Amino acid sequence: MRGTEHTVIKGGLTSRKRKKRILDTVCFILLAAAALTVLMPLWFMVSTALKDMDEIFTYPITWYPHNPVWSNFKDAWMSADFTGWFLNSLFVAGFAILGGVLANSLVAYGFAKIKFPGRNILFTIILGTMMIPEFVTMIPQYVLYARLGWVGTYLPLIVPQFMGSAYFIFMLRQFYAGIPNSVIESAQMDGASHFCIWRKIMLPMAKPAIMTVVVLSFNWSWNDFLKPLLYLTDTARFTLQIGLKIFVSQSNTQWNYLMAASCIVLLPIIVVFMCLQKYFTDGMNLGGAVKG
Numbered sequence: 001m002r003g004t005e006h007t008v009i010k011g012g013l014t015s016r017k018r019k020k021r022i023l024d025t026v027c028f029i030l031l032a033a034a035a036l037t038v039l040m041p042l043w044f045m046v047s048t049a050l051k052d053m054d055e056i057f058t059y060p061i062t063w064y065p066h067n068p069v070w071s072n073f074k075d076a077w078m079s080a081d082f083t084g085w086f087l088n089s090l091f092v093a094g095f096a097i098l099g100g101v102l103a104n105s106l107v108a109y110g111f112a113k114i115k116f117p118g119r120n121i122l123f124t125i126i127l128g129t130m131m132i133p134e135f136v137t138m139i140p141q142y143v144l145y146a147r148l149g150w151v152g153t154y155l156p157l158i159v160p161q162f163m164g165s166a167y168f169i170f171m172l173r174q175f176y177a178g179i180p181n182s183v184i185e186s187a188q189m190d191g192a193s194h195f196c197i198w199r200k201i202m203l204p205m206a207k208p209a210i211m212t213v214v215v216l217s218f219n220w221s222w223n224d225f226l227k228p229l230l231y232l233t234d235t236a237r238f239t240l241q242i243g244l245k246i247f248v249s250q251s252n253t254q255w256n257y258l259m260a261a262s263c264i265v266l267l268p269i270i271v272v273f274m275c276l277q278k279y280f281t282d283g284m285n286l287g288g289a290v291k292g
Contacts, residue, residue, distance in 0.1 A: 049073065049259035056255050069256070076247070076257035077264060084236060085243040089222055090268075092157050092239060096221035099161030100168060100213050105206070107164050108172030109198045113184055123173070130166045142230060156231040157224075161217070168213050175209040176202060211279030218272050240265045 043063075048056060049072055050065040077083075110116075111123050145156045179202065187197045203210060225241040232238055244265065247258035273280065 045259045046263060048255055049263050051256055053254070053256060072256050072260040073264060076260040079257060080243060080246050081236070082240070082243060082261065082264075085238050085240045088237060089239040089241075092154060092228075093218050093221040095154075095158040096161045096217045097214050099158070099163075100165065100217035101210055103162050103164045104168035104213060105172050105203060105210060106198060108169045108176055109194070109202055111169065112173045112176035113179075113181070113197075113202075114194060126164075126166050126169060138230075145231065151231055152233045152237075153231075154237070157221075157227055161221075168216075171212070172206065172209050175206050179205055208279045211276045215273060215276050215280050219269055222269060 047062075047064055050068040050070065051062075052067075052069050055062060055065065055067075111119060141156070142151075145151055148155075150156050150159075183201060183205075184197055187201055192200075223241065224239075228239045228242050232242065244258060244261055247254040247261065
């Protein structure tokens with residue numbers, strides 16, 4: 001009997017292992033197919049960047065350059081003031097990061113750890129602003145900035161970053177909520193103010209969430225095309241996203257230069273994400289910090 005039971009148990013375990021192996025294989029195949037689907041446009045962009053115009057329009061389409069033209073990257077970058085536009089984008093993105101971290105982390109701390117009348121109602125209203133499409137507020141914002149004399153400057157791109165973001169406030173509040181209140185109470189017993197607690201305790205403990213704000217703020221600001229297009233009028237103040245339009249005209253588009261410049265513009269985003277990937281993954285966990 002024992003031998004029979006042992007055989008049945010062993011057979012059941014083998015069957016489970018086989019099913020798990022099959023399931024893992026299917027999941028791997030599906031994930032690989034999804035990854036290839038996502039990476040295909042990136043590969044097409046890099047491939048086009050290394051082709052000349054004649055090969056780009058050959059039929060049937062070639063999925064890799066037969067004679068890579070590496071000079072496309074240099075020629076595209078030197079065809080206009082891309083260095084200046086790069087510095088402009090870096091300037092705007094830097095303030096976006098600064099505003100995103102300071103404003104949102106401070107407001108989120110207030111909602112998470114400071115009790116005041118109407119806190120939940122006010123937080124609900126802030127979350128409700130996420131339901132408003134950006135295009136609805138575009139015209140009123142432009143009229144406001146025009147009357148303030150900000151059109152043609154970087155102020156419409158920088159100042160709103162210090163007004164807070166509903167998404168970042170929600171994310172940081174959830175992270176702060178996971179930090180034990182005993183930590184704050186101990187600091188208050190030592191005479192620390194809320195500002196001191198936020199600066200010296202909450203920010204270091206919320207480092208993963210803060211780095212997530214850094215990555216997303218940089219990504220959104222760096223890739224922003226519409227707002228710089230609306231508010232920047234001087235070519236010298238253009239950002240990279242507007243600068244890429246020089247390769248597009250009504251009669252012709254220099255696809256090889258456009259893709260080559262796009263690859264260069266994409267590099268800072270990849271570098272920032274790779275450097276902060278660990279913090280970004282941890283910060284997207286809205287369960288909060290380690291409790292204890």
